[in-house]
Amino acid sequence: MKLTGAQALIKSLEMQGVDVMFGLPGGAILPVYDPIIDSPIRHVLVRHEQGAGHMAEGYAHATGRPGVAMVTSGPAATNIVTPLADAYMDSVPIVVITGQVATGSIGTDAFQEADITGITMSVTKHNWLITDANDIPDVVAEAFYVATTGRPGPVLIDFPKDVANAQMDWYWPSSVDLPGYKPNPRGHSKMIAAAVKMIFEASRPVFYVGGGVLNARASDVLAELVELTGIPVVTTLMARGAFPDDHPLCLGMPGMHGNYTAVTALQQSDLLIALGSRFDDRVTGKLDGFAPHAKVVHVDIDPAELGKLRRPDVPIVGDCRSVIEDIVRAIKADPDAYQHRADITDWVATLKSWQEKYPLKYEQPSLSGVLKPQYVIEKLRDAAPSDTIVVSGVGQHQMWASQYWKFNYPYTWINSGGLGTMGFAIPAAIGAKVGKPDRTVWAIDGDGCFQMTAQELVTASIEQIPIKVALLNNSYLGMVRQWQEMFYGERYSEVYLSPDLPDYVKWSEAMGCASFRVENAEEVGPAIEKANEINDRPVVIEFRTDSSEKVFPMVPAGVSNDNIILGPEGLM
Amino acid sequence: MSISYIPGNGSSSDPSASLGVMHHHVLSVLVENRAGVLARIAQLFSRRGYNIFSLAVAPTDDSRFSRITIVVDVDSAPLEQITKQLHKLINVIKISELDPAESVECELLVATVNADISARGHVMELVALFDGKIIDVGIDKLTVLATGEPNKIDDFSELLSSFGIVELQRTGRVALAKLERQSNKLKNTTGRAG
Ligand SMILES: Cc1ncc(C[n+]2csc(CCOP(=O)(O)OP(=O)(O)O)c2C)c(N)n1
Ligand SMILES: [Mg+2]
Numbered sequence: 229m230k231l232t233g234a235q236a237l238i239k240s241l242e243m244q245g246v247d248v249m250f251g252l253p254g255g256a257i258l259p260v261y262d263p264i265i266d267s268p269i270r271h272v273l274v275r276h277e278q279g280a281g282h283m284a285e286g287y288a289h290a291t292g293r294p295g296v297a298m299v300t301s302g303p304a305a306t307n308i309v310t311p312l313a314d315a316y317m318d319s320v321p322i323v324v325i326t327g328q329v330a331t332g333s334i335g336t337d338a339f340q341e342a343d344i345t346g347i348t349m350s351v352t353k354h355n356w357l358i359t360d361a362n363d364i365p366d367v368v369a370e371a372f373y374v375a376t377t378g379r380p381g382p383v384l385i386d387f388p389k390d391v392a393n394a395q396m397d398w399y400w401p402s403s404v405d406l407p408g409y410k411p412n413p414r415g416h417s418k419m420i421a422a423a424v425k426m427i428f429e430a431s432r433p434v435f436y437v438g439g440g441v442l443n444a445r446a447s448d449v450l451a452e453l454v455e456l457t458g459i460p461v462v463t464t465l466m467a468r469g470a471f472p473d474d475h476p477l478c479l480g481m482p483g484m485h486g487n488y489t490a491v492t493a494l495q496q497s498d499l500l501i502a503l504g505s506r507f508d509d510r511v512t513g514k515l516d517g518f519a520p521h522a523k524v525v526h527v528d529i530d531p532a533e534l535g536k537l538r539r540p541d542v543p544i545v546g547d548c549r550s551v552i553e554d555i556v557r558a559i560k561a562d563p564d565a566y567q568h569r570a571d572i573t574d575w576v577a578t579l580k581s582w583q584e585k586y587p588l589k590y591e592q593p594s595l596s597g598v599l600k601p602q603y604v605i606e607k608l609r610d611a612a613p614s615d616t617i618v619v620s621g622v623g624q625h626q627m628w629a630s631q632y633w634k635f636n637y638p639y640t641w642i643n644s645g646g647l648g649t650m651g652f653a654i655p656a657a658i659g660a661k662v663g664k665p666d667r668t669v670w671a672i673d674g675d676g677c678f679q680m681t682a683q684e685l686v687t688a689s690i691e692q693i694p695i696k697v698a699l700l701n702n703s704y705l706g707m708v709r710q711w712q713e714m715f716y717g718e719r720y721s722e723v724y725l726s727p728d729l730p731d732y733v734k735w736s737e738a739m740g741c742a743s744f745r746v747e748n749a750e751e752v753g754p755a756i757e758k759a760n761e762i763n764d765r766p767v768v769i770e771f772r773t774d775s776s777e778k779v780f781p782m783v784p785a786g787v788s789n790d791n792i793i794l795g796p797e798g799l800m
Numbered sequence: 801m802s803i804s805y806i807p808g809n810g811s812s813s814d815p816s817a818s819l820g821v822m823h824h825h826v827l828s829v830l831v832e833n834r835a836g837v838l839a840r841i842a843q844l845f846s847r848r849g850y851n852i853f854s855l856a857v858a859p860t861d862d863s864r865f866s867r868i869t870i871v872v873d874v875d876s877a878p879l880e881q882i883t884k885q886l887h888k889l890i891n892v893i894k895i896s897e898l899d900p901a902e903s904v905e906c907e908l909l910v911a912t913v914n915a916d917i918s919a920r921g922h923v924m925e926l927v928a929l930f931d932g933k934i935i936d937v938g939i940d941k942l943t944v945l946a947t948g949e950p951n952k953i954d955d956f957s958e959l960l961s962s963f964g965i966v967e968l969q970r971t972g973r974v975a976l977a978k979l980e981r982q983s984n985k986l987k988n989t990t991g992r993a994g
Contacts, residue, residue: 349840350847354890357835374890408832408893532884 233361234259234392237325238267240368243400246296248272248287248662250280254300255340257327259392272662272691277304279655279684281311284322286659288315289642290617290667292445294375295320295659300327302340305386306347310649313351315382317646318466319443321375322382330390331359345386353381358388361396370404378411379530380443411529415546415554422542423501423525424558428569430499430523433459436482436511439466439645440504440528444548447471447638450503453556458572460579462490464505466645469635479579483511485627485779488586488794489579494519495789502526504548507537508646509785517788527551586794588631590777595749601625601700601773604752605632608670608698611756615640616668617660621653621677624706627779629672651680657695658688668696668760675701675725675732682735688766689740696759697741697768702775703727710778727772736768743768804931805952824853825879826898826905826975829868832891833859840889841868850874850882854972865893869974898975905975908947909957914964916940923963930956941966 231239237260241249248270253261264271274280277299284295299308305326315322329338345355354374356367367385375383427433441450447470454461454477461471462482471478482490494500494511500522505511512518515537526533526540527548534543544551559566592603605628618633619642620626626643635641642660644652657671678699688695709723736743742762746755746769759767780795831837838857845852853871860867872882883895898905915923923942927934932946946956950973957968 345836346839349843353888406890409890530888532881532888536881536884 229398230395231398232259232263232392233358233364233387233394233396235263236361236364236396236398237368237387237392238263238269239398240365240400241269241296242267243365244368244372245293249296249298250274250283250287250659251298251325252277252280252300252304254304254327256301256329256389257298257304257325257387257392258300259389260298260325260327260387270662272658272687272693274655274687275683276681277307278310278651279658279681279687281308281322281324282314282649282652282655282681283659283662283684284324285311285315285318285320285652286619286642286656286661287663288320288322288659289656290639290660291663292639293321293663294372295322295663296325297322298325300340301329301344302342305342305344309348309351310647312348312382312384314644314647314649314652316351316353318644319380319439320382321380323371323375324382324384326384326386327392328357328386328388331388332390334388344384348384351382352384353379355384355386357386358391361391361394364391364396365399366401366404369401370406373404374406374409378409379440379528412545413529413547413550415527415544415551417554419542419544420551420554420558423527423544424555424562424565426499426523426525426542427457427459427501427555427559428565430497431570431572432497432575433457433499433501433572434479434493434497435459435461435471436464436494436500436502436505437461437467437470438464438503438505439470441467441470441548441552442504442638444504444529444550445638446504446547446549446552449549449552449556451475453552453559456556456559458576459501460493460576462486462494463635464508464511464645465630465643467505468630468633468641469638472636473634474636477576479583481630483508484513484783484785485631485781486511486783487588487631488781488792489582491781491783491789491792492582493579494522497522500524502528502540503552504528506533512537513783513789514787517790588781589795592749597748598774599747599749599752599772601628601702601771601777602632603749604698604700604746604771604773605629605672607752607756608672609633611753611760612670613668616670617642617657617664619643619653619657619660619669619671621671621673622648622650622707623674623677624702624710624777624779625672625674625677625700627707628700631779650674650677653677654681654688654695654697655684657697658684658693661688661693661695671695671697673697673699674706675699675703676705678732679725679730682739685736685739685741685766685768692764693766694763695766697736697766699732699768699770700773701727701732701770702773702777704775706775706777707779709775713776713778714782715784732768732770736766736770739766741766741768743770745770745772747772803929805929805955824871824873824900826900826903826973827870827872827883827886828896828898828975829870829886829892830860830894831866831868831889832893833864833866834891837866837889837891838868840891841870841886844885844889845872845882848882848885850878854970856972856974858974867974869972871973896977898977903975903977905949905973906947907950907953907973908945908971909953909968910935910943910945911957911960911968912936912941912943912966913960914940914966915942919963923960926956926959932956 936943
């Protein structure tokens with residue numbers, strides 16, 4: 229069967245089981261937009277290419293399947309660099325297809341030419357420039373394989389216009405041939421045994437759980453391991469929901485804005501069992517002051533993470549699911565050692581006492597007084613179905629959402645962790661809702677973030693993707709304001725946004741959303757109720773919140789986690 | 801009969817002497833012979849903040865693959881990170897770290913030196929002593945070539961400089977592990993990227 233390159237590309241995507249793609253056409257990608265008309269693949273037309281990339285990420289986070297975005301060459305391709313970098317940092321499998329000028333024009337500074345494979349080399353797991361239409365099925369199969377296996381990540385296929393117009397003989401490869409890429413999911417049995425021995429010997433162990441557990445779809449086996457060992461768990465910003473917050477052994481989030489118990493449990497532990505986590509500086513604080521007495525078992529599918537920042541005593545290269553299963557099996561195989569394992573009841577009791585003594589706290593003064601953002605999040609949470617997907621932007625609102633929501637299911641928390649991309653929430657929420665149309669999706673966004681990608685609400689309205697947005701309008705680039713208040717002597721520089729400009733309600737209505745404004749605590753409950761009843765359109769609630777509220781606890785950057793500041797009273 | 805120069809002072813087992821740096825490591829990297837592979841490798845080094853001391857690339861006997869010999873000067877901990885990051889590149893097939901004491905290394909030098917009538921004989925003697933060749937002759941200059949282990953090339957280049965070097969070019973080293981006489985000759989990094 230003869231196909232054009234464009235037809236072969238779309239057919240290859242169909243062969244991969246792609247059901248939706250996010251994109252926006254233009255000159256170089258024009259030939260590929262023609263066969264889309266006849267394809268069962270749904271195409272969601274975005275209003276900015278950055279939106280397409282974040283939608284693909286949101287879709288991938290929510291479903292576990294790779295997200296696909298397609299854009300044209302030049303400025304469109306550069307517009308999608310930020311989502312690629314975001315997906316690279318957070319190990320999100322997305323496949324981005326960019327149009328390119330015809331092969332004969334490459335290198336001549338042709339109209340809308342950008343060297344996108346060169347530009348994205350350091351923010352993709354791999355990228356391809358297709359120069360022969362006969363390579364299309366092979367490259368597409370390779371791209372999906374690379375994006376979704378091993379440590380997942382973004383890939384990019386650059387697709388010149390003449391390749392799209394060329395003829396090729398259709399085939400579909402039965403396997404991919406990548407001699408330099410052989411991810412190894414199985415942990416080494418000697419290392420597994422060494423890890424089990426350490427787990428049995430430790431008297432202050434903690435599971436330090438990262439996003440790799442979610443990528444490995446290992447929440448259920450993690451729960452089994454926790455039940456078996458009774459060892460407490462912290463879930464990093466990327467792993468919220470990987471272990472249920474309601475479980476008595478869940479300590480919640482560690483790190484710069486983690487709660488006292490989670491932060492201090494890591495600090496004082498004698499064994500960190502790091503599962504798919506990467507010792508990020510936002511978790512460790514000053515690295516050489518981090519968990520100074522702890523031995524480390526480090527499990528990661530990416531060998532380069534082992535020893536990159538902290539040298540593990542037991543390094544295990546492997547997929548978290550496979551390794552956790554092996555650890556569980558090894559523990560069960562040795563009932564005698566299990567019987568005689570170190571007693572950790574004192575440790576667990578100590579942690580319990582810290583949780584009681586140092587809970588997260590804020591004060592909502594009175595129902596008519598100034599509105600606290602944490603109060604809004606608690607109210608949203610209490611009125612939402614338990615499997616609601618929460619998507620956030622980047623800033624104070626993100627930290628409050630992570631702290632105050634209760635995540636009891638995996639894949640219910642989606643945010644930009646590693647890159648910290650403002651504007652992530654709305655497009656990622658749209659992608660999540662497209663992937664999980666039956667679930668409630670709340671985007672918790674800041675006023676600064678909202679202004680970066682709000683135009684995608686037009687996409688949501690027209691495509692009938694009814695997400696809900698809780699806009700925490702504190703009139704500031706709040707997180708930056710907090711640093712200026714705390715570390716720059718309250719000298720506020722370029723952080724004030726205005727509460728009224730833009731008029732968020734009018735703007736949202738203009739974009740086809742239902743929208744209302746909430747100015748005090750009294751109105752919060754009814755507004756949320758109203759929003760929860762609207763399911764035929766996107767909804768935006770603008771909450772006017774206290775500008776001066778800060779995120780606590782906080783470990784200032786570059787400082788040891790021992791110096792955690794619990795609240796404003798700690799700022800002396 | 802030929803009398804040729806062999807680098808002395810046991811310096812051949814002390815590669816750092818020839819580089820004048822504390823640590824150097826030779827990575828022999830087998831890669832797929834595809835467009836852009838060198839760019840990926842060079843970009844990875846700069847992005848992770850590592851210095852390439854020298855680099856040589858050529859196809860192998862199997863045209864699907866090329867071998868890149870990279871000399872890096874780093875401590876061993878970053879070296880482990882470099883090899884692991886290199887492994888993550890999809891086009892990288894295999895990385896061997898060659899211990900300088902357990903490998904044969906070779907480099908090529910070409911240089912144009914001042915060699916008027918009075919100096920010409922001395923230059924030719926030096927070239928002969930180093931098993932070199934004269935590959936171009938001008939009125940008052942010679943272009944010479946020598947190959948061999950890097951220490952020898954260092955010495956040759958230093959001695960040439962007394963005549964006045966007009967231009968000099970070195971290839972950077974290529975290396976292979978020594979053959980089976982010794983055990984433990986080749987340290988293979990087999991970790992696979994995920
Ligand atoms: C694209 C981008 N630009 C700048 C920053 C730096 N930054 C981090 S948080 C923040 C403020 C976010 O403001 P807003 O969305 O209103 O959230 P708030 O902190 O007020 O809750 C800024 C500017 C960033 N993370 N991303
Ligand atoms: Mg704000």
